[in-house]
Amino acid sequence: MNEAAITLDGWYVLHDFRTMDWSSWKQLPAEERQAATAEFLVFLDEMQQVDESKEGAHAFYTVVGQKADFMLMTLRPTMDELNAIENRFNKLTIAEFTIPAYSYVSVVELSNYLAGESNEDPYQNPHVRARLYPELPRTQYVCFYPMDKRRQGDDNWYMLSMDDRKTMMRSHGMIGRGYAGKVKQIISGSIGFDDFEWGVTLFSDDVLQFKKLVYEMRFDEVSARYGEFGSFFVGTYLDGEKRKEFFTI
Numbered sequence: 001m002n003e004a005a006i007t008l009d010g011w012y013v014l015h016d017f018r019t020m021d022w023s024s025w026k027q028l029p030a031e032e033r034q035a036a037t038a039e040f041l042v043f044l045d046e047m048q049q050v051d052e053s054k055e056g057a058h059a060f061y062t063v064v065g066q067k068a069d070f071m072l073m074t075l076r077p078t079m080d081e082l083n084a085i086e087n088r089f090n091k092l093t094i095a096e097f098t099i100p101a102y103s104y105v106s107v108v109e110l111s112n113y114l115a116g117e118s119n120e121d122p123y124q125n126p127h128v129r130a131r132l133y134p135e136l137p138r139t140q141y142v143c144f145y146p147m148d149k150r151r152q153g154d155d156n157w158y159m160l161s162m163d164d165r166k167t168m169m170r171s172h173g174m175i176g177r178g179y180a181g182k183v184k185q186i187i188s189g190s191i192g193f194d195d196f197e198w199g200v201t202l203f204s205d206d207v208l209q210f211k212k213l214v215y216e217m218r219f220d221e222v223s224a225r226y227g228e229f230g231s232f233f234v235g236t237y238l239d240g241e242k243r244k245e246f247f248t249i
């Protein structure tokens with residue numbers, strides 16, 4: 001049997017995309033809209049407190065284009081906690097005015113393709129921990145898409161030797177390093193959890209860097225030959241008053 005990569009697995013992730021039902025939201029009396037918005041903002045403040053106590057992380061972005069109106073990305077130590085948050089959100093008044101657009105379930109993942117030999121427990125290494133249990137940056141933009149590694153005919157990633165996969169992942173990592181300081185990536189594994197194999201979440205203050213990075217990677221063998229992609233979502237960050245404005249008619 002071919003050698004599977006060993007993964008380190010961190011926080012569980014839910015990307016929850018919603019479309020606002022603006023016409024029924026508009027019909028709600030203004031005071032009820034304000035109360036529902038305030039209730040949702042309190043919910044987001046509580047999420048922020050969990051981030052600050054480093055027991056999880058979240059990101060709230062509005063989505064550009066018709067695929068959704070906003071995305072709530074949540075990271076927690078267990079799948080059960082993610083489910084509980086999803087249920088809490090669904091019981092908020094505002095949720096009655098949202099239509100599910102897309103969701104993605106995964107777990108933050110690091111593979112051992114580029115790891116050196118070591119006897120230490122990687123889960124105790126602070127650099128590894130910072131990636132498995134990440135703080136999410138409050139960048140102006142986010143980009144999310146799910147992807148697979150191809151398994152077709154002669155182009156089957158899972159039939160390649162460990163050495164060949166290592167070589168290709170090294171090249172992938174080198175391209176990624178060229179975007180250090182410009183784009184932060186969170187790769188989360190979803191085999192057995194969702195319809196694709198990984199979720200890719202990118203954060204940047206310069207939205208064009210998403211296009212440049214994803215384009216440059218397309219020429220790299222891992223993506224050119226083996227990458228298959230789902231839908232792309234791009235969003236913008238709203239904080240404080242802007243969140244309120246977003247829901248104001």
Ligand code: VOV
Pocket residue numbers: 005109110111112113114147149169172173175176177179180183184185187198200213214217218223227
């Ligand atoms: C910001 C840039 C950036 C950087 C620095 C980076 C680096 C790295 C390293 C070093 C490693 C391997 C070790 C690990 O950490 O797991 C990976 C791993 C991975 N990547 Fe990556 N990646 C980036 C960015 C980046 C992008 C933009 C994509 C989407 C590809 C595209 O064509 O649209 C991607 C995908 C992945 C995936 C699916 C995996 C897991 C593959 C597997 O088979 O297990 N990734 N990635």
